[in-house]
Amino acid sequence: MRLENKVAMVTGAAKGLGESIVRRYVEEGAKVIAVDMTPLTYELDNVTGYVVDVTDRQAVSDFIKDIEKVDILVNNAGITRDALVQKMTDDMWDKVIDVNLNGVYNLVKHVGPMMMKNGNGSIISIASVVGEFGNIGQSNYAATKSALYGLSKTWAKEFSRKGANVRVNTISPGYIMTDILKTIPQELLDKFAKMTMLGRLGEPEEIANAALFLASDESSYITGHNLSANGGMRL
Numbered sequence: 001m002r003l004e005n006k007v008a009m010v011t012g013a014a015k016g017l018g019e020s021i022v023r024r025y026v027e028e029g030a031k032v033i034a035v036d037m038t039p040l041t042y043e044l045d046n047v048t049g050y051v052v053d054v055t056d057r058q059a060v061s062d063f064i065k066d067i068e069k070v071d072i073l074v075n076n077a078g079i080t081r082d083a084l085v086q087k088m089t090d091d092m093w094d095k096v097i098d099v100n101l102n103g104v105y106n107l108v109k110h111v112g113p114m115m116m117k118n119g120n121g122s123i124i125s126i127a128s129v130v131g132e133f134g135n136i137g138q139s140n141y142a143a144t145k146s147a148l149y150g151l152s153k154t155w156a157k158e159f160s161r162k163g164a165n166v167r168v169n170t171i172s173p174g175y176i177m178t179d180i181l182k183t184i185p186q187e188l189l190d191k192f193a194k195m196t197m198l199g200r201l202g203e204p205e206e207i208a209n210a211a212l213f214l215a216s217d218e219s220s221y222i223t224g225h226n227l228s229a230n231g232g233m234r235l
């Protein structure tokens, strides 16, 4: 029970990596505030679902106003809108920046200071192998995921001031079997699998285990760090 008595907030919790992280955290004793723009399709003891669009600043601040304690925040909500930059519409660019980058800022602005006040916390943002190495057709997505490294290193410094034990890290998954991969042709996914040292794509539970490690006291001396979880992939 590595998360006993902990309250975790997970965004993008309705499915995919977010759902896996919620399930893993509950198994380890956490109470989870599960945030998504769509209602949860599952019911679990100790999980409360909130329908909130992370890009809606007012909705985020209204919903957080009633919450007193968050020990773990996982910024997981994210989207893709892929195209070569010359073919990318302004809307595709703006939408990805809004969810993947502004959405993280909208939450951390409230939750980071709350953790500092409470004296401890762990903030984990889900970046991507695409943020580490770039990828054709994903300039909007790569920009947001790379930005999470700078933000997290900065927040690791800001929120640990005055003796606060608040740690801030990123996880950069490789290609993991969730709906977000639906738009990628199978032959490209096969190619990505071959580009890993382990010769396969990842499972959501493998990212949930990384998110458990960074949330728990087992990672008590790790902050400002990026954990690559990509089977040894180089894009």
Ligand SMILES: NC(=O)c1ccc[n+]([C@@H]2O[C@H](COP(=O)([O-])OP(=O)(O)OC[C@H]3O[C@@H](n4cnc5c(N)ncnc54)[C@H](O)[C@@H]3O)[C@@H](O)[C@H]2O)c1
Binding pocket: 011, 012, 013, 014, 015, 016, 017, 018, 035, 036, 037, 038, 052, 053, 054, 055, 075, 076, 077, 078, 079, 099, 103, 126, 127, 128, 129, 172, 173, 174, 175, 176, 177, 178, 179, 180, 181
């Ligand atoms: N699956 C992968 O291969 C992979 C690899 C690297 C990084 N990631 C990142 O992991 C995170 C989760 O991805 P996934 O694969 O589970 O995707 P997914 O599409 O399966 O799930 C994303 C969830 O985020 C929610 N969401 C989207 N916009 C939102 C908003 N504005 N407000 C609140 N919730 C919103 C969706 O409703 C959905 O439930 C994303 O940040 C993604 O970029 C995924």
